[in-house]
Amino acid sequence: MKNIDTDVLIVGAGPVGLTLAMDLVSRGVKVTIVEIRDYAEPPNVKCNHVAARTMERFRRLGVAHKLRATGLPEDYPNDVVFRTSMTGTELSRIPIPGRGERYTSTDGPDTWWPTPEPPHRINQIYLEPVLLEHTAALEGVTLLNRTRLTSFTQGPEAIEATALDLDSESFRQIRCRYLVGCDGGSSSVRKAIGSKLEGTAVVQRVQSTYIRAPRLRSLLPGKPSWCYYSVNPRRCGTVFAIDGSQTWLVHNHLNPDEPDFESVDRDWSVRQILGVDADFEYEVISKEDWVGRRLVADRFRDRNVFIAGDASHLWVPYAGYGMNAGIADALNLSWLLAARLQGWGEESILDAYEAERQPITAQVSHFAMNHAAKMIKARSAVPANIEEPTPEGAAARDRIGREAYELNVEQYCCAGLNFGYYYTGSPIIVGDGESPPEYSMGGFTSSTVPGCRAPHFWLSDGRSLYDAFGAGYTLLRFDASLDIEGLQAAAASRRVPLRVLDLGGEKVPEAYKHKLVLCRDDQHVAWRSNVVPADPIALVDMLRGVKADRKP
Structure with a gap:
């Protein structure tokens, strides 16, 4: 197989790696990406939010308008609603405009933001294909799918990397100036440079189920929402609308005394969160269980090898900042690498990447972990009478609704983390x-x-x-x-x-x-x-x- 000479080798073609590639190419940098998945293989159902700061850069890269045109239907509200179950009594609501009104609406706690590009609610299954198609069409990008990085060595002039074609089982040599691992939480690049994740290994466990339920929307009272919080004494969970019609992602937040994903009956939990009986039919598309953590790598760099995104930090995805923080890593690193490759930046300009991004990821991870702790406490304190049709039940619903709004408006309308x-x-x-x-x-x-x-x-x-x-x-x-x-x-x-x-x-x-x-x-x-x-x-x-x- 033909060997490759490139400026930057990126390991991983998820949103972080693709954004890094787009930004580097916009600066005249030649990029090669290796990715173990097939081209356009669907990603996992996760990352439901693109932050304003991320959209600002996508605007400058010419892809923001493509992203705005996909995801939930144009007229589908992006509200966050709190109910006794998804189909139950509404407790409170955070109004967030749908994409059709995103540039014009003044109704909601995030419509005043000083930005040309407000946030966009879109699941990664819609986001990543747009980024992939855009990146693959750019001159200066070589995309190698079904390819795994197997090793690399750093020399004084270049990095010599070896990659395995998973279909032909043949090896290819890739010579590059810089290598960036955007290869996720189990990053082989992080391990190869001797970097270690440090922090809290388990903050919470979430039993997550991606379902198809065509009848569910017809059972929902009132105005639809992008996100539904289910608050009752039996089960607390969160449901995200994926296509706005038939597909939904159900998060069952396990309690501290529930030690693993099989400790709670999945079907029973889903039904308690949705508020449906045993006769309600739905299809499990996939199980997407995950562990919320607070882990930050002790180093983001070894000479000319860098890590970004989940390879360098993992935390509870409150405020939607897992992917967005990774993209912020990529955008910070991109212009520094370009400065060096273009010849006007000195070698020490690259020191800024770790000096700037590592402290920020530590800060954000603590914000997320502290919020997770508050949410865990709130879920354990749901009053037993919250569903009762009594004055006491109504008072409980009113109190929990106000508390849920105040606790969560800052994560869904997180101006501080953006700006x-x-x-x-x-x-x-x-x-x-x-x-x-x-x-x-x-x-x-x-x-x-x-x-x-x-x-x-x-x-x-x-x-x-x-x-x-x-x-x-x-x-x-x-x-x-x-x-x-x-x-x-x-x-x-x-x-x-x-x-x-x-x-x-x-x-x-x-x-x-x-x-x-x-x-x-x-x-x-x-x-x-x-x-x-x-x-x-x-x-x-x-x-x-x-x-x-x-x-x-």
């Missing part, structure tokens, strides 16, 4: 003494403190601010009288891509208090000031990874 996280301790971010504002799962404060996400706003010509960003760095200038020729010349002399946006006449958020704000390609602020740096070369060198020996 609040920031990078500190990075070698390529220039701090100015001000600390970034703290954030929670549900709340954040917009800020231009270096390391924060550049606050979004719409330009007067109708474009998103991010649509106007260039590759590498973008300098936002709010005072055109400032002479930035020295900074531009410094960037040009080091071949650092720098786009200047003059925004003096634009209506901007209050967070923009400085005349100059320098943003990275991944939308994080790298530097800000009211004056041009005294030593522009020192600033540019720091931004491209040169270890600073003088202040910019």
